Amino acid sequence: MATNNVEPIQSEENVIKTELYLPSILGYEKIARGAVAALAEQIDLPADRIEDLKTAVAEACMNAIEHGNNLTSGINVTVAMLITADKLEVRVADVGVQVIPETLPAPGTSGSMRGWGMFFIKNLVDEMAIKRLPDGGNEVRMIIHITPTEQPQQEPKSITPVDPKPSAIQPAEKKPSAVQAVEKKPSAIAPQEQKSSAVMATKTDDEPKPSSEN
Amino acid sequence: MSKEVDHRMQGKIGFMDFPRDVTAQTRETAYNAYNELARAKVDVIGLNFEASDYLNSAGIGLVISLVEDAVQAGRTVYTYGLSSHYRKLFSMVGLTERITLVANETEMLEQHGSD
Numbered sequence: 001m002a003t004n005n006v007e008p009i010q011s012e013e014n015v016i017k018t019e020l021y022l023p024s025i026l027g028y029e030k031i032a033r034g035a036v037a038a039l040a041e042q043i044d045l046p047a048d049r050i051e052d053l054k055t056a057v058a059e060a061c062m063n064a065i066e067h068g069n070n071l072t073s074g075i076n077v078t079v080a081m082l083i084t085a086d087k088l089e090v091r092v093a094d095v096g097v098q099v100i101p102e103t104l105p106a107p108g109t110s111g112s113m114r115g116w117g118m119f120f121i122k123n124l125v126d127e128m129a130i131k132r133l134p135d136g137g138n139e140v141r142m143i144i145h146i147t148p149t150e151q152p153q154q155e156p157k158s159i160t161p162v163d164p165k166p167s168a169i170q171p172a173e174k175k176p177s178a179v180q181a182v183e184k185k186p187s188a189i190a191p192q193e194q195k196s197s198a199v200m201a202t203k204t205d206d207e208p209k210p211s212s213e214n
Numbered sequence: 215m216s217k218e219v220d221h222r223m224q225g226k227i228g229f230m231d232f233p234r235d236v237t238a239q240t241r242e243t244a245y246n247a248y249n250e251l252a253r254a255k256v257d258v259i260g261l262n263f264e265a266s267d268y269l270n271s272a273g274i275g276l277v278i279s280l281v282e283d284a285v286q287a288g289r290t291v292y293t294y295g296l297s298s299h300y301r302k303l304f305s306m307v308g309l310t311e312r313i314t315l316v317a318n319e320t321e322m323l324e325q326h327g328s329d
Binding site: 026027029030033048051052055058059062107115116117119120123 | 303
C-alpha cells in the first residue's frame, strides 16, 4: 500500500522531465500508459513494476479525464513524468471540475461496481498523494522507487567492469537516453476537436445490467 | 479487431471472448453475451481474455458484476488468458475467491471434466 506523504522534489536539477498533454477523451489514458512504460523501460524498471505503473497512471488519467475535466475534450490532462536518481514520479493534473474528495467510498459500493481506480493506484505504487493545485485543479502524484540497479541514464559513457569475469548480473549499460528534458510546451499530442469516437464517454446511470435469468 | 464480447457454447458450457480493450465501452456487448448464455441455461462460463491486453478499473468492475451474477445463479466461472499482472489485479479485488483461474481453454475443459 502506498504511503500518503510524497516528498516533493526540492530541486529540478538532475531531474529528467517529460510532459504530455492529453485531451479529456476516454481512451487517451492509453497514450499516457504507453509513454510511462517507455520511460520506465529506459531506466530498467522490472517488468512487474512497469505493469503496476501503467495501470496506476492510466487510472489517474481516467479520473482526470472523466471527473477532473468532466470529459471536456478541449481541456487537457497534464501528465508530468520525472526521473531522479532514486525515483520515478508521475504527476497527473486536471482543472478540478470535480475535486477529488479526501475520503473516497469503498470501491464497488456505489452500486455500479466502479471506484476501483483509486484503490489500484494506492496499492500499485510505492507512494501516492493527492494535491489541490493553487488554480483549483487536482494533482495525483505517484512514485515508484528506483533500486540501485535501476539508475536513470545520465550521460553516455564507457563502462569499465570492476570484475572482468562474466557475470549473470551485468550492470545496466549506460546509453544515451531518448528521454529529453522538455520545456513546458504543448506536446505533439494536441487536443482534438470533439468528434464521434469509439472511446466516447458513457453514462453510468443507465448501465445495462446482467439479467438474473438462470 | 473486434471491440465486442462474443459468446459461444459447447453443451452446457458457455464462453465469453473478450476484446483487446476491456473498459466501460465493453459493458453493453458483455451483458448481451452474458444474457444470451444465461438464457441458454449454461452451468459453466469461461471468461476468455486471451485477446485482451488492457483492462481498466471499469472493465474489471464489469467482470466483478458478471461474476457476481453468475455465482449467485449457481454457475461455475473460469477465467483464462490473463497476464500475471491482471491475475494480481483480479486477486486484489477478490475475484479469485469466486472464480477459477486457469491458463487456457484446454485446461478449463480438463478441469471442469474432472470436477
